[in-house]
Amino acid sequence: MKVAGGALLALLAAPVAILIVIAGLLTTAGASPTAGESGLRGVPPEFEPWIRRAVAECDQPELSPALMAAQLHQESGFSTARSTVSWAGAKGPAQFVPDTWTTWGRDIDGKHGADPYDVADAVMAQGRYMCSLLKDAKAAGYHDDARRLALAGYNAGWGTVIHYRGVPPIEFANGETFRYVKAIMAMLDDFAGPPALNVSGSGAGADALRRAAARIGTPYSYGGGGPGGPGLGFCDDGNGFLRGRCAASTTTGFDCSSLVQYAYWPHTQLPRTAAAQYQATSHRPITRGQLRPGDLLFWAHRDGSIYHVGLYAGDGRVLHAPRTGRSVELVPLDSAMPAGDYRGATRA
Known part of the structure; x- marks a missing residue:
C-alpha cells in the first residue's frame, strides 16, 4: 500500500508513498473471478491459512486467494522482516502506512497487539481493506474490472480512483499505480492452484x-x-x-x-x-x-x-x-x- 489517504488534492500532488518492485511490463490479463474460487499455490505456508480466512470473511467473490497472494508478492515479496519499511513509513508484508493501519489493523492472534509485521494481523487487515474497496469499486459503476479498481485504491487511495474515474493513467505518480495494478493482475495465474475441492455432477x-x-x-x-x-x-x-x-x-x-x-x-x-x-x-x-x-x-x-x-x-x-x-x-x-x-x- 502506498498512500495513507487524505484529501484528493494531497493524493494527486504528493508522490506515491511506497517504492514498488515491478515485475516487468506484464499483461493485464487475469481470469475472471469465480464464486468459490479457492485454489492457491506458491505462497509461504504461514501465509496460506490467513489468506484463506481473509477471503472467506469477505462477501465479495472477486477477492480470491490468488488475488491476495499476488498483491502480497507485489507489496513485499511476503516479507515479515522489521526492515520491510518504505521511505514513506509503510510497514510489513501488506505495506500499511500508519494512518491506514489505524483504520484496518487489529490484533487477530492475541500476540502483541495489532502489528503490521504479524502475518495474521497484516493479511486479515489487507483482506478487510480490499473487501471494502471492492464494494466501493462496484458501487462506483466505472467501466473497469472491480479488482483493478480496488487495487488502484489500495495503492493510491480511493480518492485518486474517483478523480480519474478508474485506474490512474501511466502519467500519474510516474506510472507506479498503473504498473502496480498491471503486475498484480498478470500474476494471478501464478498463484491460482486447483480448488480445495472439485465437485462434479449435478443435483x-x-x-x-x-x-x-x-x-x-x-x-x-x-x-x-x-x-x-x-x-x-x-x-x-x-x-x-x-x-x-x-x-x-x-x-x-x-x-x-x-x-x-x-x-x-x-x-x-x-x-x-x-x-x-x-x-x-x-x-x-x-x-x-x-x-x-x-x-x-x-x-x-x-x-x-x-x-x-x-x-x-x-x-x-x-x-x-x-x-x-x-x-x-x-x-x-x-x-x-x-x-x-x-x-x-x-x-x-
Missing part, C-alpha cells in the same frame, strides 16, 4: 457441497451464520469460548449446522440446528455404502442426542465446521469427530 447434493466448499477456511462461530452466509455468533453453556473469552461474539463465521443450512438454501430449506436437521431428514437414511456428495453426516452423544453435522464430500471425506478456534475444513470422515459418535447419514 441438490452436489450443488450444496459445491456451495459449502466455497467457504473452506471460514472461521467457526458458535451460533453464527445462516442462509445468507457467515455471521457473528454468541456464547452459552460453555460453547463459543476460546481461552477464557467469548470468541463467537466477535467471529464472523458458521457453526456446523448453519454451514449445512447455508449450503442447501434455498433449494432445500433445512432447519437451523443439527438435531432439527436430523429430525427433518431421518426418514431418508443412507448407509455408508450409499453415500453421495452432499449427504448429511451426523454425530451423537451416548444419550442419542445429535450434536454435529457435516456434508459428505466423496472419497471418505467430510466437509464441516468443527469447533471454536477452527475453520471450515475437509477431513477424513473417521477423524472428523470421535468415530464412536457417528450416528449415520441422511439425504436432504
